[in-house]
Amino acid sequence: MPFTLSTPVTSELIIKKSRFIGCVQPMQDRASAQAAVDALWQQHPGAAHICWALLAGGQSAAVDDGEPSGTAGRPMLDVLRHQDLEGVLATVVRYFGGVKLGAGGLVRAYTDTVAQALLQADKVPLQRMCTLHCQVPYALEGLVRREVELAGATLIGVHHGTLVQLQIRLPEAQAAAFEQRLNDSGQGRVGWVAQTALSS
Template sequence: MPFTLVGPCELREEIRKSRFITLAAPISTPAEAQAFIEQNSDLNATHNCWAWKLGDQYRSSDDGEPGGTAGRPILAAIESQDFDQVVVLVIRWYGGIQLGTGGLARAYGGGANKCLQQAERLPLIHRVALHLDCSFSELALVKVRLADMSGLIQEESFTANGVELSIAVSPEQVDTLQKQLADISRGRIVLRRDTHA
């Protein structure tokens, strides 16, 4: 079963006079991953190397380190511990001693591994994608019902008539959610399955 993080975590270590800070956090979109990297990167550091994984999507960056010595080992640490929907950023301040390509891969991958090992995990629940339309006045209640079921809002778009939502809930909760939404809207809100999935 894949896991994500309950919240952000951090690991600090020194390896042969280089300082490393590893930061990890849960994400739900590629944009969130990029925002986390931009907000937490230290422009005064020598390197800000990172990787993220979100389902079938993933990216990584060596940020100036020799190719394959930082981003890929960080990504490998995420995958080897069965994490998903996670971003990891490793910030390095060079301390004057070269680590070599093997040493770099061990430092970046090892920091990511240790940081994720000590973090609190949250199992990722299988969810089905659904769509619904609701009025502006119903939106807050719809969000409460979804939160009660650990559902996710994947997309929210406002139209002239109300709000279109793309959501994801566990398959067992679809019928219950449909009943609750029908009660809120006097039968007007109908869940539609994602036909693209």
């Protein structure tokens, strides 16, 4: 089962006078990852490199940021893969200390920085989530809201038209039972639109 992280965790290594500041954190897509890297550049304008790796399905990326090709981003991505992670961004800010490390030294430095952060990270099982869309008469809106709260689900959208349309996000494993409960308590007055599945 894949895991993600509950919160960001940082680490720091000094190797031959170069300073490596690592961070691993939950991240869903490449746009968010790029924004996080841009923020790091603002915090560390004097850094020589900010290398990063994102493991997030089809949005995965590995960026060497000027280090020799294959010495930073790809090895960092491999560390995330070996830990069975998904939806995780690893970044390493490098301040150059004047001593070249060579290709093997760079690979070790970047992987060790990420691995050290992961040692302290709180891993949580990744649940497949889905979004349910239902429409109900106005009289049933309160009932649906109560059921959402009881199930620990999230109400992500409500639209008031002829009927009330609600979007509900919850773990895929709970979806069928949730639909059944609403159908029973709504006495056939709950309409369902096709659901979409996604990972959390």
